[in-house]
Amino acid sequence: MILSPAFTPQVAAIAALGGGLIGLSAALLLCGQGRILGVSGIVGRLFSASSKDTDWRVVFLVGVGVGAIVLGLVSPDRVAVVGWAPLGQLAVAGLLVGYGTQLGNGCTSGHGVCGLARRSPRSLAATLTFMGTAAAVVFTLNQLKGA
């Protein structure tokens, strides 16, 4: 393993600040509403006919949109679309992410941050599984590219 030159002390400091804000947003949602900040659950439940509490989900998503637009105005490169995969690959990936997060009840925010913070064994198992699988995909793609 070689450490990436893109990881500078300045990058690390801003990443720590950003992570702190993510932590704060999840703490706020739990403290205020008693809810877990899991993006795939917040969005996915909008598709579930049995859930009646759609108002706060929609408002949360509006907040994400407003935050993203404001950040884009202040610091455009933070939300710039750079280095994304080809569209066909993104379509397959999106389907997998959408279906998988519903079947597995969570993604990076719900399992990776909130679940681990609650010391949930389910979330630890999920996080190790999706990180391990994703790392295996990246390794394989890099081998194919190198070959």
Place this chain on the structure above:
Amino acid sequence: MRKLVVSFVSGVLFAVGLGLAGMTQPSKVLGFLDFFGIWDPTLAVVMGSALAVDVVAFAWILKRKQPVADTTWHLPARTRIDAALLTGAALFGLGWGLSGVCPGPALVSLTTLKAQPLTFGVAMLAGMGAYHAVEAVRRKVATSSNPSTLQGHGAI
């Protein structure tokens, strides 16, 4: 109303945090997942600092009788590590590794209205919709054949 203010502010902070942290750049995510190549630990710092805040904050918050703007907690009830959890997480990991994009950053990037996030976002919503459509049929079949076998697969 207070509840919705909490939702909104939480959404704003979440989006700004993700963007500041560089998590909307697939190269940062893929660089973290490349453990055997040129490794970029940025994502570990982001998750680590979010966790540092929430391990302390959650323990403190959950000592309360109820949330500030609601009457009950809405926490995931299930504790069993089952096949659905692991299969779902593995499928999510496949998609995450193929793209370097997970649901939170996907929503942030959607605001650019560029073709890449739009493609990913529409496919992600289709995948979520497909799951819940199948689940709705499964529930209907389960209730009509034997009402007592109804089991839910609620997401977080």
